[in-house]
Every structure is written in C-alpha cells, then in structure tokens.
Amino acid sequence: MNYFAVKHFHIACVIVSGSFFCVRGFWMLRDSLTLNRRWVKTVPHVVDTCLLGSALTMAIWSGQYPFVQNWLTAKVVALVIYIALGAIALKYGKTKTVRICAFAAALSTFAYIGSVAMTKQVIPFL
Numbered sequence: 001m002n003y004f005a006v007k008h009f010h011i012a013c014v015i016v017s018g019s020f021f022c023v024r025g026f027w028m029l030r031d032s033l034t035l036n037r038r039w040v041k042t043v044p045h046v047v048d049t050c051l052l053g054s055a056l057t058m059a060i061w062s063g064q065y066p067f068v069q070n071w072l073t074a075k076v077v078a079l080v081i082y083i084a085l086g087a088i089a090l091k092y093g094k095t096k097t098v099r100i101c102a103f104a105a106a107l108s109t110f111a112y113i114g115s116v117a118m119t120k121q122v123i124p125f126l
Helices: 003-029 038-062 070-092 096-119
Strands: none
Touching: 003 038, 003 070, 003 096, 070 096
C-alpha cells in the first residue's frame, strides 16, 4: 500500500467519523434512544481506530511527527480537545444546554483540525 492510498483512506475515515458525529449530535438534540444502541456505541471506536492507525502510518512514512512539526502538534492538541468536547456533548453533559454548547464547540474544533490539515498552518485562517 502506498502513501496516497493511506492518505485517501484517512480522509475517508475523517468524513465518516465527522458525519457520524453529526448524526449522533442530531440524535442527542432529539433525545433519541438510538444513541443507546450497541452498534452506535461501537462503530465510532472502529472508525476512529482506523483513523488513528492511518494517521500514525502517514506520520511514520512521511517522517513528520507531532512536537517536531508545529501543525501536527496543533492537530494533536485540537484532537484531544475535540474528543473531550464530544464526550461532554454526547455523554457527560449534565444539561441540554451544556451538551449543545459542547457539540457546537466540538464541530468548530473538528473544522479547525481539517483546516490545519489542509493548510499545514497552526493558524490556517490568517
């Protein structure tokens, strides 16, 4: 498998992961019992494991590593923030308002990660 195949697989995983997060956020907003189904709790872990595996593969193959490349460091830090906000939005938020705010912040963080990935700049919007 070559680098570009892994890169395209990674991008596909990003799209699936982000799309499914949006769907789960919609279900959260509607208080849907679908969020409690086993497959809904399992699929994100499978997709995100593939996403992380492809990211690590690309980092190793390209020789670009977090804490060496500023833009990759920004992505890793933003990823941790995204995961925390997503957990608050879908699971740990005590009120609907907290969940909605965390969901919006998680989507913004997701967009930031994508922008950094495309521009390879820590501040992609300047």
